[in-house]
Amino acid sequence: MALFTLVVLALVGAALGAAPHHPAPAYGHHRPAPAYHPAPAYGQHAPKYEHEYCDPTAAPACNANSTLTYCLEDDEYPTYEIKGAISADHLFAKKYADVADQSADDLVDMVTKAQEEAFDYSYYTGASTGDSPYDVTHWAGPEGYICPSDVVYATPKRAQNVEGKWRIIVNDVHYYSQTARLETCLFPEAACRALAPCYQSHCTQKSVYHRLLSFDPCDPYKGLFIDIYKLPSACSCHIPA
8 A cells, every 4th residue: 555655756757858848937027028109290292380489460572562452463472371271171162162254244233244344544533532623534424433443353362351461372283263342442431433523422442351361480280270451442423411
């Protein structure tokens, strides 16, 4: 019996000695380093803007020596930045709308495009202003509006918003434009043509508010947004009470 017990113990010991040893993994020393994935370098391709003070109320170069609140031409127009802003704006198609082909045929009753483009006020002096007497140009002349005006169907590049801040207008970039009919009095406060002095008439400038897709040159990271501008729309004859 004792011999049998010894044999059993010997066999168990041999089995235990042969059992494979699996030490716990030493994570603290051999754990693989996490893979490094650098952040995409968007800044290498996005426009870089200098961080310096920018006064949004300061008139741009295109407005030099002008009393207008808009520029129809702009030699410093940031086409590259506007293209980038359009590409980055996923809601651009919902913000943008325009009727590019505009003329008197669509916007002026009983006056055609050909008629309006032929209006010529070069003969008119506006002599009724001040102490000057009404001259012959007040009573005679070719076809035209009773208050001489300059009419353009334009795509302004920059404009001063209702808060007095200059913005860039999205225009002539890719195939996008924003057209506005601008009518400006040539002789504001002059008497209305062909009306007698007893009426004490005068021509007065009218304006309307336009909502235009815009870009802030002083804060380009704002992207594209709708802003409001006061633009000249008509030159009308006013007869006081």
